[in-house]
Amino acid sequence: MKGNVSRDWRRWLPPRHWLITAIPYAWLLLFFAVPFLIVLKISFSEAAIAMPPYTELVEYVDQVLTINLNLANYAYLWEDALYVSAYLSSIKIAAISTLLCLLIGYPMAYAIARMDPATRNVLLMLVVLPSWTSLLIRVYAWVGILKNNGLLNNFLLWLGLIDQPLAIMNTATAVYIGVVYAYLPFMVLPLYANLVKHDQRLLEAASDLGARPWRAFFTITLPLSRAGIIAGSMLVFIPALGEFVIPELLGGPGNLMIGKVLWQEFFNNRDWPVASAVATVMLILLIAPIMLFHHYQGRELEAARR
């Protein structure tokens, strides 16, 4: 009997499947892919006092077609030290925060994966729950904790550990705390999804053969969880690189991040072409991490399929 049943997936499809493909495909192409081309285009134009505030690239006047490719925006980004240092400090902040998330998130994911299934689900929900409330509000909560007369300083003063308030607010430390806090769940989830699939018999075998728990961890568990580590790290690193809310609310003038620079170019200076050039360079920097994320995410999905 069973041999007769066709294994062809297509048989179980709802009909008109080209329509099912076309609608989401067209939506994402129009509203996600095409806009990047427009950003690229406008990054080559000149700021103008007009609406929209930039010049056209292609002009056709008196039967003369002129294409104006203005590279000045990119030259400006390169020459002005502000932009280069903003890119570098964003990469640094995102990278260190990713590492901190990994150091805190890995043991958490590991512990959750070892619990019995009922406890697992509750703990997992507790990890996800904060990210269902507004990021803005959770970052704002840290303002009340970290500022000079905030909860943390009051607590430490009360304990007698410090004589005068620590200046944490508006420093790089505050930005790190904010980024790690906001993105920790995105590290824990893929790590958990990976770790929970591990075959515990491998560790038993290692222990039977005389390996200490730490040795077994470094030779078995850690290499096996590579895909989860990379997926989680990219889920933290990529959005953190362009973060705006956290440096704006917790950081000081010294903690420039590129997302904040883009925001200011757009909203404060109203220079759309420079903002577009900033976005284009950021995208170029992110292509490799996004491909890496896509690869490992795809692999996890393939693995789940089997």
Add this chain to the structure above:
Amino acid sequence: MSNVRVSTTAKLFLLIGFVFLYAPMISLIVYSFNESRLVTVWGGFSMQWYVALFQNQQMMAAALRSLQIAFLTATAATVLGLAAALVLVRFPLFRGRTLFSGLITAPLVMPEVITGLSLLLLFVALDGWIGGRGMLTIWIAHVTFTVAFVTIVISSRLREMDTSLEEAAMDLGANRIRTFFSVTLPIISPSLAAGWLLAFTLSLDDLVIASFVAGPSSTTLPMVVFSSVRLGVSPEVNALASLLILAVSIGAAVSWWLMWRAGKARQRDLQNAAQE
């Protein structure tokens, strides 16, 4: 096999992690009941900030607008996400699949400033077609960035689903449409609900993308909150945050209970089936 003990160190890490995640939220709730305007000085219990919140016309109007956008976003994103998930899971090969799966994963990580700026520039370019910037443009932007999340939620359920049920329905003579609506859809419905809720909260929380694509008359709740917290700590925002945390906790408790009940029922069915 859970006979490997969870070490005390791991449990300690878990505890520290949860304190780190929850302490800020608890401090928000506690200080929302504070009499004093100074958020960090305890001046006695008071509900005045909740009263002030509900009397704040600007915030209430923005909240209503945000809820409307979130509702419409979640609904559209669930429909598009269901279609995209079917494409990803059930159509293994077609031309342009690589690009399609890229279009699903990239929005998951794309920095919000880039998505916001690029969509705004598109809307400006389409000016004559879309009309002014306002709720429509915010809705389009929100659907675009939430579809990816909904697709991931639905496709993981679709992937682990037992296709023999669909095969059985087809063998019993149901056509594809009937099979889809009376077998497939009910089975994956929990993931549709989860995806809808995820899109709803993502839309409700979004500040950056909405700031780019909103017009002057379509301020959303996060935009109002942002402009008030930028000036410093504001107790009304604490009250708002506490209400939001309450709503999310209730939602989480209900969904946990539903999951628990479904798990129980499944276990009972399995036992009954084993006995027969």
